[in-house]
Amino acid sequence: MTASIMSAADAVAAVRDGDTVLVGGFGMAGMPVDLIDALIEYGATGLTIVSNNAGNGDTGLAALLAAGRVRKVVCSFPRQADSWVFDRLYRDGRIELELVPQGNLAERMRAAGAGIGAFFSPTGVGTPLAEGKESRVIDGREYVLEYPIRGDVALIRAHVADRTGNLVYRKTARNFGPVMATAATVTIAQVSRIVEPGELDPEAVVTPAIYVDRLVLP
Amino acid sequence: MSLSREQMAEIVARDIPDGAYVNLGIGQPTLVADYLRPGSGVVLHTENGMLGMGPPATGDEVDPDLTNAGKQPVTERPGAAYFHHADSFAMMRGGHLDVCVMGAFQVSAAGDLANWSTGAPDAIPAVGGAMDLAIGARQVFVMMSLFARDGSSKLVPECTYPLTGRACVSRVYTDVATFAIEPGGVRIVETFGISDEELINKTGIPLVPSPFA
Numbered sequence: 001m002t003a004s005i006m007s008a009a010d011a012v013a014a015v016r017d018g019d020t021v022l023v024g025g026f027g028m029a030g031m032p033v034d035l036i037d038a039l040i041e042y043g044a045t046g047l048t049i050v051s052n053n054a055g056n057g058d059t060g061l062a063a064l065l066a067a068g069r070v071r072k073v074v075c076s077f078p079r080q081a082d083s084w085v086f087d088r089l090y091r092d093g094r095i096e097l098e099l100v101p102q103g104n105l106a107e108r109m110r111a112a113g114a115g116i117g118a119f120f121s122p123t124g125v126g127t128p129l130a131e132g133k134e135s136r137v138i139d140g141r142e143y144v145l146e147y148p149i150r151g152d153v154a155l156i157r158a159h160v161a162d163r164t165g166n167l168v169y170r171k172t173a174r175n176f177g178p179v180m181a182t183a184a185t186v187t188i189a190q191v192s193r194i195v196e197p198g199e200l201d202p203e204a205v206v207t208p209a210i211y212v213d214r215l216v217l218p
Numbered sequence: 219m220s221l222s223r224e225q226m227a228e229i230v231a232r233d234i235p236d237g238a239y240v241n242l243g244i245g246q247p248t249l250v251a252d253y254l255r256p257g258s259g260v261v262l263h264t265e266n267g268m269l270g271m272g273p274p275a276t277g278d279e280v281d282p283d284l285t286n287a288g289k290q291p292v293t294e295r296p297g298a299a300y301f302h303h304a305d306s307f308a309m310m311r312g313g314h315l316d317v318c319v320m321g322a323f324q325v326s327a328a329g330d331l332a333n334w335s336t337g338a339p340d341a342i343p344a345v346g347g348a349m350d351l352a353i354g355a356r357q358v359f360v361m362m363s364l365f366a367r368d369g370s371s372k373l374v375p376e377c378t379y380p381l382t383g384r385a386c387v388s389r390v391y392t393d394v395a396t397f398a399i400e401p402g403g404v405r406i407v408e409t410f411g412i413s414d415e416e417l418i419n420k421t422g423i424p425l426v427p428s429p430f431a
Contacts, residue, residue, distance in 0.1 A: 026266040026267075026285070026289070026303075027285060027289035028282060028289075029266070029282060029283055029284075029285050029289070030283075052303075076344070076345055076346050076347070077344045077345065077346040078342060078343075078344055079341075079342040079343070079344035080344075083342075086342075087342055090342055091340070091342075097343070099343050099344070099345055100345075101345050101346075101347070101348075101349040101350050102265065102303070102307065102345070102346050102347040102350060103303075103306075103307030103310060103311060103347060103349075103350030103354070104349075104350070105303075106302075106303035106304040106306075106307050107304055107307065107308075107311075109304070110304040121311070122311065122353045122354075123311065123349045123350045123353055123354070124349050125353070125383075125384060126330075126381050126383070126384035127349060127380060127381045127382060127383070128335075128380045128381075129345065129349065169300070170283045171268075171281065171283040171284040171294070171300055172264070172266045172267050172268050172283060172284055172285055172300065173282075173283040174267050174300055174301070174302050175266050175267050175302065175303050176302070176303045177302065178302040178304075179302055179303055179304045206302070
């Protein structure tokens with residue numbers, strides 16, 4: 001089924017209380033701000049948010065956290081100069097954190113999207129982030145077993161979509177978008193423009209439409 | 219006559235082979251880019267999905283969709299390529315990246331790296347891509363002041379801070395000396411106004427003097 005073009009409000013109604021939501025972006029680059037704002041407005045709660053960071057300033061993800069909708073954050077780099085919303089919730093014990101090295105975070109979502117049951121990663125071996133995890137020596141090197149991270153919904157930002165849902169991105173705003181698109185039951189892409197099928201060069205498509213369910217224009 | 223951060227960056231840049239694919243960590247290591255020789259063919263990787271990263275963007279060049287790992291606006295060089303995060307970290311983990319340069323809280327004599335957490339109970343942990351870089355890049359260069367504010371050495375027999383990676387650091391560039399971590403031990407490559415004896419006393423490591431000293 002090809003992607004549906006919807007309002008942000010209608011699109012985020014896919015999110016249920018308690019869902020795991022993958023949120024694209026690296027800082028503000030690639031952050032689907034309109035979708036996050038719509039999710040705050042919509043009111044789903046008890047969410048697990050998977051994203052590289054845990055919100056900056058008082059808008060976007062930080063606002064979702066501040067609104068008390070998030071139970072747990074899975075991310076690689078929560079602490080930033082302007083992450084005061086997360087910092088306060090964490091210190092008050094009001095939010096759970098699973099800290100994941102950035103490459104493992106990306107690969108765990110890639111594994112989910114690719115149907116991989118689990119994989120052995122060399123990242124984190126000998127560190128506190130590998131404690132309690134199964135490990136194995138393969139060809140003389142130690143690896144840690146990492147499990148997939150699957151989302152109920154992915155909120156990503158791309159540059160241009162065609163009506164079927166094929167996506168291209170812009171510069172480093174691509175970041176987690178293509179991986180998250182594959183790893184969720186429902187993928188919602190906020191895009192700057194939607195064109196007719198045939199207008200995107202098939203050789204240049206980064207995320208094929210099979211991974212994209214809903215398109216939202218600003 | 220200890221070195222300034224800029225002088226340290228210049229020395230690191232000198233040791234990066236022509237044509238290498240290199241990741242420069244956030245903060246001090248970013249300075250290394252200023253000292254790469256034009257025409258060296260070194261290609262900079264940024265973990266958020268780009269090879270061929272150019273200098274910081276200024277004025278009209280600033281584009282919110284084009285940033286480095288520190289989320290600062292940057293530019294692209296001719297021949298640049300963009301890719302998603304799983305690819306970006308596959309490049310590291312898969313051993314395709316020649317060199318990464320990172321800061322550190324501590325480096326051990328065995329090349330263990332500690333640079334993400336001081337283990338303080340009230341600290342908010344954040345690791346980013348440091349663990350992936352530490353074990354992935356073929357050579358890990360550390361750039362740091364040798365002594366902490368309290369005067370203790372950050373090159374240590376064993377790390378007391380939580381590790382980022384085990385036995386991964388190959389070179390340590392400090393303001394008073396450069397060290398090579400080799401199978402035979404830690405070798406002093408070069409000193410800047412400090413004696414080998416003082417380095418051995420302060421680090422508590424049986425350092426191997428440089429044959430070229």
